[in-house]
Amino acid sequence: MQQNNSVTEFILLGLTQDPMRQKMVFVIFLIFYVGTVVGNLLIIVTIKSSRSLGSPMYFFLFYLSLSDSCFSTSTAPRLIVDALSAKKIIPYNECMTQVFALHFFGCMQIFVLILMAVDRYVAICKPLHYPTIMRRQVCTILIVVAWIGSFIHSIAQIILALRLPFCGPNLIDHYCCDLQPLLKLACMDTYVINLLLVSNRGVICSSSFFFLMISYFVILHSLRNHSGEGRKKALYTCTSHIIVVILFFVPCIFIYTRPPTTFPMDKMVAVFYTIGTPFLNPFIYTLRNAEVKNAMRKLWCSKITSESKR
Numbered sequence: 001m002q003q004n005n006s007v008t009e010f011i012l013l014g015l016t017q018d019p020m021r022q023k024m025v026f027v028i029f030l031i032f033y034v035g036t037v038v039g040n041l042l043i044i045v046t047i048k049s050s051r052s053l054g055s056p057m058y059f060f061l062f063y064l065s066l067s068d069s070c071f072s073t074s075t076a077p078r079l080i081v082d083a084l085s086a087k088k089i090i091p092y093n094e095c096m097t098q099v100f101a102l103h104f105f106g107c108m109q110i111f112v113l114i115l116m117a118v119d120r121y122v123a124i125c126k127p128l129h130y131p132t133i134m135r136r137q138v139c140t141i142l143i144v145v146a147w148i149g150s151f152i153h154s155i156a157q158i159i160l161a162l163r164l165p166f167c168g169p170n171l172i173d174h175y176c177c178d179l180q181p182l183l184k185l186a187c188m189d190t191y192v193i194n195l196l197l198v199s200n201r202g203v204i205c206s207s208s209f210f211f212l213m214i215s216y217f218v219i220l221h222s223l224r225n226h227s228g229e230g231r232k233k234a235l236y237t238c239t240s241h242i243i244v245v246i247l248f249f250v251p252c253i254f255i256y257t258r259p260p261t262t263f264p265m266d267k268m269v270a271v272f273y274t275i276g277t278p279f280l281n282p283f284i285y286t287l288r289n290a291e292v293k294n295a296m297r298k299l300w301c302s303k304i305t306s307e308s309k310r
Helices: 019-049 056-073 076-082 092-125 127-133 136-162 179-183 191-225 228-256 266-287 290-309
Strands: 009-012 089-091
Touching: 009 092, 019 056, 019 076, 019 266, 019 290, 056 076, 056 092, 056 136, 056 266, 076 266, 089 092, 092 127, 092 136, 092 179, 092 191, 092 228, 136 179, 136 191, 179 191, 191 228, 228 266, 266 290
Parallel strands: none
Antiparallel strands: 009 089
């Protein structure tokens, strides 16, 4: 496919062309990216090291943090480096790789959020059957299915991207490679491809969001039958999940479920779900979760104690 294209590289216009604002973009998003990686790695290490966080909820949280780190890494480093570059050139192959990674880890986030909702539903609505239904083997199979589903989705996206012929303009009005901005550069009628994208990504985002909202509505409704303390703990956990779902899905739905039109705010909306949400997730899950905070405290206190003994 690539051999039929006269375009071998693209130029990303980024978030701004103003030199002063580009320096601000570099500083702000470097902080965001470092915070994302450190925060999610802290959760990953804590869950792996703590025996008290062995429940399915934290098993899925481990993979959410992993996909958050990878999802942010698929776009943030390029945005940060390009903020200080005079010409933001990205080779064709790297652009296609970024399309694949963006959709692979983004889809993985969606599947993990759905699994976390299922876990909370079983724990709260069917507590007696929870140990049987949410066994470790079952959770592992569900995660494997999520990886496979994400791979199939991203393969479909990259096949569509590779079918696009580029024979002229190579300026991408975005900070990363995605199919929407690439469609505007293709030397063909992209109406059918855009319908395929909306029916693929748009349906996945919208249906997943409505499924999650209905699931949490059912969960919150069933909390009326629980004791005061149990209701408070479950409500606290579900509220964290609902916040993450809204922060991630609302921008995705705005971007991926509409006709091929662009708005000035599109890039900032994309920044919010590709970089902002992965940055906020560790804070949401640690600041609102006493078990994670206590496990982190014990982990780092034990490390400090062992270091002082040396």
